[in-house]
Amino acid sequence: MNTTDAAAKARRTVATIRHWLRRNVIGGTKVGGKWVIDEVSLDARLALDAPTPAPITVEALIRIGGRRWQKAGHDRIYFNEPMSWSTRIDISRYRTGNVSGCTVDDRAVANSRAYGIVTCIDKLWYDVADGKFWARHTNADCYEIRFKDGSRERIDFLADVFGAIKTAARAA
Structure with a gap:
């Protein structure tokens, strides 16, 4: 990668890229009087500029429906019906509360399998002391779904939720 391409990728000027190269901020070598830039080191430098996500607060978790x-x-902050958070x-x-239908990524799943999906995460909580999310689950980190069309797919529902x-x- 040359300095022009690196500048475009980094959204910086070519002069900045050359400055970084001279100061060994990013890796590169001169070949025939022109810089050849190591993309991995450029990516590592750009990752330093990435914004850090906002911290998760107890108040925010309660505002979105968690129960302390x-x-x-x-x-701990517990979340009832953890699978209701799934985006997939x-x-x-039915009015009784039983599953009447289920789709995963807009693909139909048999009702008998849908019950297993709905219940694959039994409990989900945020531990205030260690700042981590925890769950009691049955293979929710690698749940195999059999769709009505006969195809199968493994989905990480824990990461999704x-x-x-x-x-x-x-955002709260």
Whole structure:
């Protein structure tokens, strides 16, 4: 990659790229009087400029629907019906509360399998002490779905649900 391409990628001037090269901020070598830039080191430098996500606060988690629980030295924020946070599934229910239909990424799933999807994450909480999300689940990190068309796919519902809650909390 030359200095012009690197400047375009970094949204900086060519002079800035040359300055970084002379100061060894990014890696590169001169070949025939022209700089050849190491893309990996340029990407690493650009990653330093990436904005850090806003911290997740207890107040924000409660505003988006979490319920605080404090007992026996534990301080947690629990979320009821964790799969309702998934951005990939759409579940319809009968008046009784039973699953009447389910789609994952707009692909139909048999109702018998839909129940397994809905219940694959039993409990989900944020531990205030360690600042991490936790879940009690059954293979939700690698759940295999069999669609009505016969195809199969493994989906990480934990990452999907955790990501949706984090996004909502940062926006709250």
